[in-house]
Amino acid sequence: MKMKMKLISIGIWLAFGMVAVGCNVSPPPPKDFPYTLMLSQQDLPPGWVRLGGSFPEVEGAVAHLVAYSPEPDVSWKAISHRIAIYPDEAAAIRAYPTWEEWFTPAMQAVEPGTFRPLSSSDEYRFEYLDVNINGQPVRSFTYLQRHKNMIMLVLVNVDNDYITLEEFIQVLEKLDAKLQTSE
Numbered sequence: 590m591k592m593k594m595k596l597i598s599i600g601i602w603l604a605f606g607m608v609a610v611g612c613n614v615s616p617p618p619p620k621d622f623p624y625t626l627m628l629s630q631q632d633l634p635p636g637w638v639r640l641g642g643s644f645p646e647v648e649g650a651v652a653h654l655v656a657y658s659p660e661p662d663v664s665w666k667a668i669s670h671r672i673a674i675y676p677d678e679a680a681a682i683r684a685y686p687t688w689e690e691w692f693t694p695a696m697q698a699v700e701p702g703t704f705r706p707l708s709s710s711d712e713y714r715f716e717y718l719d720v721n722i723n724g725q726p727v728r729s730f731t732y733l734q735r736h737k738n739m740i741m742l743v744l745v746n747v748d749n750d751y752i753t754l755e756e757f758i759q760v761l762e763k764l765d766a767k768l769q770t771s772e
Contacts, residue, residue, distance in 0.1 A: 628670035
């Protein structure tokens with residue numbers, strides 16, 4: 590009987606632990622977050638709608654993530670934009686290599702000159718991977734940039750139907766300009 594009670598007790602604690610982990614509550618959004626840095630509908634081609642936003646936990650930083658799509662019911666037709674703001678530039682420099690984990694060896698660098706940040710001191714990577722989604726060829730782009738104490742990550746799938754590479758470059762230019770004017 591003691592063994593059975595002990596097993597039940599362990600089971601209850603395991604269940605409680607799983608519920609507690611599953612109910613991990615994110616901190617409330619900061620009131621002073623610079624929302625003007627984030628991707629908005631005005632930065633995108635006509636017809637895009639916001640899918641949502643969140644404040645994901647990023648070690649040592651305050652981060653915000655937003656996503657947009659021209660067809661919300663088609664999950665791969667989307668763009669996501671994340672910014673992490675670190676307390677200072679040194680912290681962002683130290684964190685940058687962990688963000689490079691978004692890239693894989695299978696990816697290829699975008700042709701030089703396609704896009705580069707306005708500030709020559711910004712670190713950045715711009716790569717793509719050709720994939721096939723539901724029988725449709727798609728080029729999946731990953732763009733990472735560190736500007737001072739901020740790190741920006743943009744993910745998009747380009748199929749020339751709902752967004753072209755040229756339109757995506759225009760989006761990057763707008764996002765980069767927002768970073769450059771933030772102080």
